[in-house]
Amino acid sequence: xxxxxxxxxxxxxxxxxxxxxxxxxxxxxxxxxxxxxxxxxxxxxxxxxxxxxxxxxxxxxxxxxxxxxxxxxxxxxxxxxxxxxxxxxxxxxxxxxxxxxxxxxxxxxxxxxxxxxxxxxxxxxxxxxxxxxxxxxxxxxxxxxxxxxxxxxxxxxxxxxxxxxxxxxxxxxxxxxxxxxxxxxxxxxxxxxxxxxxxxxxxxxxxxxxxxxxxxxxxxxxxxxxxxxxxxxxxxxxxxxxxxxxxxxxxxxxxxxxxxxxxxxxxxxxxxxxxxxxxxxxxxxxxxxxx
Ligand code: ATR
Numbered sequence: 001x002x003x004x005x006x007x008x009x010x011x012x013x014x015x016x017x018x019x020x021x022x023x024x025x026x027x028x029x030x031x032x033x034x035x036x037x038x039x040x041x042x043x044x045x046x047x048x049x050x051x052x053x054x055x056x057x058x059x060x061x062x063x064x065x066x067x068x069x070x071x072x073x074x075x076x077x078x079x080x081x082x083x084x085x086x087x088x089x090x091x092x093x094x095x096x097x098x099x100x101x102x103x104x105x106x107x108x109x110x111x112x113x114x115x116x117x118x119x120x121x122x123x124x125x126x127x128x129x130x131x132x133x134x135x136x137x138x139x140x141x142x143x144x145x146x147x148x149x150x151x152x153x154x155x156x157x158x159x160x161x162x163x164x165x166x167x168x169x170x171x172x173x174x175x176x177x178x179x180x181x182x183x184x185x186x187x188x189x190x191x192x193x194x195x196x197x198x199x200x201x202x203x204x205x206x207x208x209x210x211x212x213x214x215x216x217x218x219x220x221x222x223x224x225x226x227x228x229x230x231x232x233x234x235x236x237x238x239x240x241x242x243x244x245x246x247x248x249x250x251x252x253x254x255x256x257x258x259x260x261x262x263x264x265x266x267x268x269x270x271x272x273x274x275x276x277x278x279x280x281x282x283x284x285x286x287x288x289x290x291x
Contacts, residue, residue, distance in 0.1 A: 008040065011040050011041060012040060012042075012066040013041070013065040013066060014041055014042065014044075014065065014066055014067055014271060015043055015045065015046050015068045015069070016043070016045055016070070017046045017047075017048045017056055017057075017060075017069070017070055017074060017078070018045075018047070018048070018070065018071035018074060019047050019048055019072075019073065021046075021047045024045060024071065025260070025288065025291070026043065026045075026069055026071075026264060027045055029264045030043035030264060030267075030268060031043050032284065032287070033264075033265070033268050033276065036280050036283075037272070037274060037280070039274070041066065053074060053077060053078070053081075058081075060100070061100065061105060064103070065100055066099075067097065067098055067099045067100055067267070067271035068097075069096055069097055069098075070096050075094040075139060076093060076094050078095050078107070079094075082098060082106070082107035083104045084107070085106075086106075086107065086108045088109045088113075088146055088147075088150075089107045089109040091146050091176055092112070092142045092143055092146055092172070094111075094139055094143070095107035095109060096109055096267070097263075097266070097271075099270055108266075108267070110262075110263040110264075110270070111140065111143035111147075111259070111263050112143050112150070113263070114261075114262040114264075114265075115143060115144045115262075116147045116151055117258075117262040117265075118261070119147075119231060119254065119258075119259075121262075122254040122258050123200075123252055124252075125229055125252075127148060127151035127152060127153050128152040128153070129152065129153070130153045131155045131157070131197060131199050131200075132148050132155070132156045132198060132199065132200045132202065133157045133159065133194060133195055133197075133200070133201045133202065134148075134156055134157070134158045134159070134202050135159050135203045135204060135205055136204035136205035137160035137162065137166040137168070138165070138204060138205075140204040141158065141160075142169050144202060144204060145169050145173055146173070149173050149177035149178075149181075150177070152178075152179070153179055154179065154180065155179065155180050155181070155182070156170075156180075156181045156182075157181075157182050157194045157197075157198065158181060158182070158184070159184045159188075159191055159194065160186060163183055163184075166183035167183050192222070195218065195224075198228065199227070199229065200228065200229045200230075201224075201228060201231070202231040202232075202233070203217045203231070203232045203234065203240070203242050206234070207242075208234055208240035208241050208242055209236065209240070210237055213237055213240070213241065214241060215241070216240070216245070218242060218245070220241075220245055222245070223249070224249050224251055226251075229252045229253070229254065230254070231253075231255075231256075232255050232256060233256035233259060234255065234256050235256040235257035235260060239253070243255060257285065257288060257289055260288075261281070261285055261288060262281075265281055265284075
């Protein structure tokens with residue numbers, strides 16, 4: 001008989017809590033990372049019902065897991081059970097990564113650095129002093145706004161259907177950073193001008209996501225400005241209509257796969273105190289873009 005040695009008495013346990021988790025790529029991402037980094041750890045999904053969230057976190061602490069990710073719908077609710085937060089997590093009011101250090105739970109938000117690392121890597125543009133336009137004002141928008149402000153953009157214009165949600169994000173930015181944030185309702189007549197004035201336009205809404213791929217956060221026909229970078233948090237399809245229209249006009253475009261991969265890489269680096277080599281990140285990116 002062959003002894004199965006994939007999991008040993010010393011294997012570290014990692015995982016993700018959320019609901020639903022059937023579409024999550026995180027188990028594949030982290031287990032591939034452990035294999036290639038030669039680290040003895042396994043990452044498993046924990047699909048948790050809302051009424052069991054408190055017990056689930058108590059259980060993870062009691063079982064002494066090394067760390068875990070938190071995804072929809074618990075990124076905010078989980079904060080109640082965490083001991084200490086990174087500045088980003090505190091500002092955003094959301095945690096997507098928890099590290100357990102001797103029973104103490106530390107909460108981080110790696111969506112912030114995930115966005116920044118992927119944007120820099122893929123666009124080649126330095127964010128300092130730039131004007132950014134954010135379409136949408138949900139969780140992804142919050143994390144990206146904080147990332148942009150930490151990178152020193154001069155202005156963030158947040159455009160959203162529900163203005164109050166845009167205002168909440170603008171308040172976080174204006175009260176805590178040197179960046180100036182302003183808000184517009186999607187149907188505001190100034191929107192086309194705001195869009196044309198940005199150096200970067202970022203879609204954080206679900207408009208254009210599979211299966212509704214005709215959706216777009218910008219009303220076309222629309223003439224972008226030369227040199228603008230378009231970023232879409234959507235990665236399925238790999239090119240949304242928003243990105244395709246930009247590409248047709250000769251703009252640099254970036255999709256959300258890099259943000260997804262880098263938020264995971266950053267979480268792994270936090271849990272394991274390692275630096276994932278650039279070559280491995282490139283290979284992971286290639287493998288996941290072919291999924
Ligand atoms: P995420 O966590 O991925 O950011 P979210 O928190 O649900 O997701 O946020 C979704 C964003 O997309 C919101 O800004 C939402 O607008 P509202 O704040 O007005 O709800 C935006 N959005 C989703 N569907 C939209 C639609 N059909 N038209 C315009 N905006 C839409």
